[in-house]
Amino acid sequence: MDAVLLGFETLMRPEVLAFLFIGVVAGLTVGAIPGLNDNIAFAIFIPFSFSMPPTFALALMVGLYCSTAVGGSIPAIMVKVPGTASAIITTIDGNAMARQGAPGKAIGIAITSSVVGGLSSAIVLVFLAPPLAKFALRFGYVENFALGVLGLASVVGLLGGNVFKGLISAALGLLVATVGLSQETGFPRFTFGIANLYEGVPFLPLLVGLFGITAVFELTEELVRERRAGRKPEALPRISDRLILPSALVRRLIPTWVRCSIIGNVIGVIPGAGMLMAIFLGYERTSRVYKRKYEGRPGEAKWGEGAPEGIAAPEAANNAVVASSMVPLLSLGIPGNSVSALFIAALMIHGMMPGPLLFIEHADIAWMIILAFVAGNLVMGPIAFGLVKTLTGMVYRLSKELLIPTIALLCLSGAYSDENAIFSIWVALIAGLVGYALRKLSIPHAPIILALVLGRQIEDNFANSLIVSKGNWSIFIDPVNHPISLLLIAGATFFMLGPVFGFIRTWARKRWAARAAASRAVS
DSSP states (O other): OOOHHHHHHHTSHHHHHHHHHHHHHHHHHHSTTTOHHHHHHHHTTTTGGSSSHHHHHHHHHHHHHHHHHHHHHHHHHHSOOOSSSSGGGGGHHHHHHHTTOHHHHHHHHHHHHHHHHHHHHHHHHHHHHHHHHHHHOOHHHHHHHHHHHHHHHTTTOTTTOHHHHHHHHHHHHHHTTTOOOOOTTEEEEEEEEEEGGGTOOHHHHHHIIIIIHHHHHHHHHHEEEHHHHTTTOOOOOOOOSSSSOOHHHHHHHHHHHHHHHHHHHHHHTTTTTHHHHHHHHHHHOOOOOHHHHHHSSSTOOOOOOSOOOHHHHHHHHHHHHHTTTTTHHHHSSSOOSHHHHHHHHHHHHTOOOOOOOOOSHHHHHHHHHHHHHHHHHHHHHHHHHHHHHHHHHHTTTOOOHHHHHHHHHHHHHHHHHHTTOOOHHHHHHHEEEEEHHHHHTOSSHHHHHHHHHHHHHHHHHHHHHHHTSOOGGGGGGGGGTTTHHHHHHHHHHHHHHHHHHHHHHHHHHHHHHHHHHHHHOOO
């Protein structure tokens, strides 16, 4: 308890709170700029932290980490360009709602959901770090393989009527994930002699291309079409409606926030699982609930076309991962995802090694970090609501003629900064062309990203599991030694068979209705 109070005292110093505040503002700003993301934000600010005292530097990093995901939802909603990878799913319902004249409502849902999810994970970090760290230790190769399969299976529940096209998208992502050196054999696969592909297709440039450059092509197409028709170019959405959510909508979204916060916290403590899996799982679970309770009712949008829950689910899930991903890092020294891995660099720069000794040798710093996540999420909401109109006004008030090259320049700069290589720009451009073609064919982009992220993880964990079991495939469904894997595989099977059961149920209802109609006609 003394260590907690010491950490609280350290955090409450005005200078530390000031750097936390700066981090939150900087994270919101970076996330709101198309083409930039949380990794880039950390890469920019870590060098500045060299000469800072540890408390200032780490408070700054916590503020950045808390707020970049929120900032990334702004361009996702306004121009369908996710500012961060975590906002990929937010583009679907968020941009649709903005196009329907309610961008303020969409951003308000995103900010509120992010704060709720972030606070839940911060509370989990404060009270449940030790037991959850022990839970994370139970995830070995077998469990991580099953978790990857579960995450990939969640795609099936999101495809609706586009099952075939969605599966094409997921298969394309898995194919791209095979590019690079094989971990088992060491031989290059599908690299075509290009050395830059030995470590796989760069993820950030691919993401920038699929969403950012594709959006540039789509905006250009809109501009050309409007000019050919002799019309004045249609303005981008402007925030003229309320950002603060009405109490009725808040009450309605509470179950979604609870559900997705739980999913995000569980996924966050598992090393290597990452935000995207939590987002997809939360979005898939919420889609089932929404279609059962709201879709088809008067005044309710179709799922994927501006549903409030379609914004709340991914935003609550991605921010619930933020602080919970620090559980394995601070307790065990194991990063939960790529951004939390950068925290290791920030700690090591100041002579601290994450793990059990951190709470013994630097208890004040460890607890300051934990409590800073609570404070960061508390101040993030008011700051975001206060800044969002200014941030959107700076970028999205530009005409399409100026906005299109601006977004393209920012996206290509973000792609280049990943590895400081021209090759990354070519990857972004090619991915943009592919993404534009897929949009024209109505093939969704999201399954590509999830399959790309999970593909290599599934392959590596599968191979290592079979090495451990000496080729025995039953290791994945072993109820004695690997009960978690068995439960995850069962959940994945349920997800995959969901559309089949839905088809059978719909067919049976139609058959029953036809028989009832025929019976009435006879009588």
